[in-house]
Amino acid sequence: MDGALHLLTGLEAGGPTRVRVGADGTTYGDLRGAAAAVAPTLTGLTRVAVHAEPTLSTVVAVVGALRAGVAVVPVPPDSGVRERAHLLTDSGAQAWLGPAPDDDGGLPVVPVDLAARADTEPAVVDPSATALLLYTSGTTGLPKGVVLSRAAVVAGLDALADAWAWTADDVLAHGLPLFHVHGLVLGVLGVLRRGSGLHHVGRPRPEAYATAARDGATLFFGVPTVWSRIAESPDDARALRSARLLVSGSAALPVPVFERVAELTGHHVVERYGMSETLITVATRADAQPRAGWVGVPVAGVETRLRTEDGDDVPHDGDSVGRLEVRGATLFDGYLGNPDATARSWTDDGWFRTGDVAVVDEHGWHRIVGRESTDLIKSGGYRIGAGEVETVLLGHDAVRECAVVGEADDDLGQRIVAYVVPAGPVDDQESTAAELTAHVGEQLSAHKRPRAVRFVDSLPRNAMGKVQKTLLPGG
Known part of the structure; x- marks a missing residue:
């Protein structure tokens, strides 16, 4: 397998298939031409940083670098000065490809011209060569660079095509960040490997997903927060009845959201x-x-x-x-x-x-x-999964969101503590907490009941919607 020639096979076929990111759109033929025009600007470079905003420029930069056999370091656009400096230094990025942030770390900037066109073939690259350097969330210490080969990306995308019956007839819609596996690898490279259409909706609002459905999207990606908001917007949700497949990832989808989306759209996520x-x-x-x-x-x-x-x-x-x-x-x-x-x-x-x-x-x-480290709670000699308790709590009408953690306890080793974002005003927190504790005890074993319920206005989340439990008091 030739890593370059076979990485984005759908794109290499060219044609009128549409790629839309926010308000900007292009065809496969023009995207391939713009990406091909990037290659001559990368002579002598082996690794470039891309300021991964959800723009067509980001797509052209990533595709152009991969076609040229240059590894890509997607940099989150919301990263702070310290984190960005670490990513640039640790990765060994030699330049920015495309627009750079104001604090560019002193690296040269190689522009991306969306109007430029070339007709060169992709470089011949060993499949074992690095395609992407993705950085972990850094919950402990600075983020670590994850080295992904071209062969791994191909294997992953082809496995999902098999699992989801994903073909060139699909049009994928999503509003995910373009610096992680979900939004970039699956949500852009997966499209270009399959030859599918892409509609990146920008901010993932329910009405944007509904518009994409009316425009012909068949496959939808979202994180649980997105699906929760869609479940709360019935008219927009019903527009997704025309979809073929709805996919959720990056965190667990609450059962009530799963059930409500199915009721409104006719599809189980x-x-x-x-x-x-x-x-x-x-x-x-x-x-x-x-x-x-x-x-x-x-x-x-x-x-x-x-x-x-x-x-x-x-x-x-x-x-x-x-x-x-x-x-x-x-x-x-x-x-x-x-x-x-x-x-x-x-x-x-x-x-x-x-x-x-x-x-x-x-x-x-x-x-x-x-x-x-955070979701396996060892309490009183039992091994308890936080997710199991969270699922039951989310089934109660008083709970909008929740996170369950284990806190140190002299007697139990750890005690179960639930942080709850209520679905409405709580007049009597003590009474509601007791009701929620009893609810868990009725659905699960007695030892899985929370020993404390704490009401909060919101839960700390990262860019992909995952709850950051280490940021909770006592988490």
């Missing part, structure tokens, strides 16, 4: 699971019946397993919690310049430690409990 280090490893297939709270089965070319803290097998009984480990063609090559962190992430027999905990049922379906 399919979920999937992955990381920057692994791309998407588990997904609900388009030909399966989606299950609320479950993210599906391993995609083609990927294996998973559950292990105890001692390395023993965990039964696939749909209830037992274990450490999730994966291996396969979609995995990264390591953390850039950090061999110690890379080594810690792999088992002696070649499996990647995701840091997540999960359960698997007898049919191979996975349910992600969460991060081992």
Whole structure:
């Protein structure tokens, strides 16, 4: 497999297929011509930074660099001065490709001309060469650079095409950031590999998704926050009845949102699971019946397993919690310049430690409990998944959002604490807290009840909508 010639096969075919980002649109033929014109400007460069705003310029820059065989470092447009400086220094980026932020780190800027055209073929590049350097969220210390090869990207995108029956007949709509796996790798490169149309709606408002549906979009990506807002906007949600597939990722989709979207759109949202280090490893297939709270089965070319803290097998009984480990063609090559962190992430027999905990049922379906560091609560000798408690709380009418954590406790080791964003005014917090605690006790085992319920106005989230539990008081 030639990594360059086969990475964006749909785009290389050219043609009238449309790519739209915000108010700007182009055809495959013009996008390929603009990207080809980038190549001569990158002579002598091996790695470039892209200020990954949701613009057509970002798409042309990324595609142009990949066609030229140059690795791309997507830089979040909302990154602070310190984080941006770290990304530029750690990655070894030699220049900005396309518009740069005011604080450009002293790097030269290579402009991208959207009107320029060329007709050169993509460079011949080894499939093992680096395609992307994605930086982790940095919940502990500075973000680490995740090295993704061209071969891994191809394997990941082809596995999802198989799982979701994704073809050139689809038009993908989403409003996700263009510096992570979800929005950039799946949401742009996946489109250009399949030969699909793209409608990036800008800010992911319900009305924007509805407009995209009326314009012919068939495949929709969103994070749970997006689907929650769509569920609260019935008229916009009903416009999605014409869709073929709705996909949610980056965090767990609350069961009430899953059910409400299905009621309004006629579609059950399919979920999937992955990381920057692994791309998407588990997904609900388009030909399966989606299950609320479950993210599906391993995609083609990927294996998973559950292990105890001692390395023993965990039964696939749909209830037992274990450490999730994966291996396969979609995995990264390591953390850039950090061999110690890379080594810690792999088992002696070649499996990647995701840091997540999960359960698997007898049919191979996975349910992600969460991060081992924040979502596996050890209380009174029990191992409790925070996600299970959160799902039950979200089923109560008084709860809009919630996050469950384990806090240190002298008696229990950890006690379960729920942070709740109420669905409306709470006249008596003590009474409502008791009601929610009793609700969990009725639905789950008694030892899974929160020992404290704290009402908050909002939950801290990152750009992908994931709750940052470490930022909660006591989290």
